[in-house]
Amino acid sequence: MTETAYRPYAPLMVLKPFGDDVWIVDGPEIRMDWLFTSIPFPTRMTIVRLPDGGLWVHSPTGNDAALMDAVAALAPVRFLIAPNSIHYWWVPDWKERFPEAEVFAVPGRAETAKRPLPEHRVLRDAAPSEWSGAIDQVLVPGSVVTEADFLHRASRTLILTDLIENFEPKRVKSRWLRMAMRLSGPLDPDGKMPIDLRLTFRRHKAEVRRAVRTMLDWRPERIILAHGRCYTKNGTAEFRRAVRWAL
Template sequence: MSGRPAFDPYTPLMVLKPFADDIWTMDGPEIRMNWLGLKIPFTTRMTLVRLPDGGIWVHSPTGQDGMVMDAVESLGPVRHLVAPNSIHYWWLPQWHARFPDARVHGVAGLSQKAKRHLPPLEVLRATAPTGWAGTIDQVIVPGDVVTEADFFHRPSRTLILTDLIENFEPQRIRSRVLRFLMRLTGAVDPDGQAPIDLRATFWRHRASVRAAVEQMIEWEPDHIILAHGRCYDKDGVGELRRSFRWVL
């Protein structure tokens, strides 16, 4: 891939965008991930939730810009930094350095898998910790390569996913080659899913994945926030049934 941006960005970048009551998203810089010797570009998105005590819950903290951290802190004191899977963790050290009193949460095994030193992590389990229990529910989706924690904000009926659905919009992908590759993976709008190579890594765990998806459906979300691509602002249950038909 060239150094030219691969996507038309979700501008403005690094700006708080209200999504629902007490929820904001922030679209971050394009990053590039190693895949079969290629540098595959991805858009990035951070999600912020204001908890009933006024504290801020930060999902997949993005970037290390001080002005971004100032903007997040303007919402309230940062109390929780969440690495939702074994890929989305890179900026945790910078965020923890800025907010040393925040609790840092990650999936099991992340400290051992991470390619950089991370602050001590509280392991995410199937039951929400005291910091957000009753406001945000969660479920763990285990996999051979990626284990992901997914979250449901009860007051706004918003599901927050990371890589289990990717929904890249073809019209935002500038390269025909990349657009073709993304279509092959099955991770493009309007039929976004987990990329086919990622789906394969969950094969041995499909019973657990199915149970997790059934829990998400039982929550009956109205909205779904995604880390990559277009989010869903309606019919959350229908989108879940469509996107996870490979395991249901």
């Protein structure tokens, strides 16, 4: 068995209720290429049941038959969301399992994806009619990463990808990795976007500030993150703290 860099949020690849009609799934650890090395990341997907009963699947993680069967038993999968320029890899596997689901991805993803995306619609700065009554949406444009962020209205849950990362020191096995995270920013209890990624948004400062202010106006109570500890309370305060670099 390959040694992992993090102590996992076990059990993995199972549905975990996060609120009414909201579930998370903690997935496998992945490695992302960076300069001349690669960096390990835990993964997490989010599932929302829409008012019509269909499922909205954010950042699908892993090609796992048992998990897909459990999701299929929950309700019909209507939408598969590739929410930023990095989080798209398993969308083709989920589309194969759920061919009736419609795929959405951030602008430009099809042109730069290392794995071809299925036919899809582009996520814009406002939610499409298919979920606009239940989920709000805003686009955070960047030079390297563009991200669509969401608010599930009924539960006041903000659903992010890489806009905030929040790794718990006790779960990071390597002291060198903990030190790097402490220096770059994404370490709990003051988790935020790593500084190298933050710098790539400099050319879009006004648009990022506008998007951040939109999310503050949503006044979320809880926040789901793709990487690290989620926030189950004080969501607006935690969000303001973590994105202070953009205000």
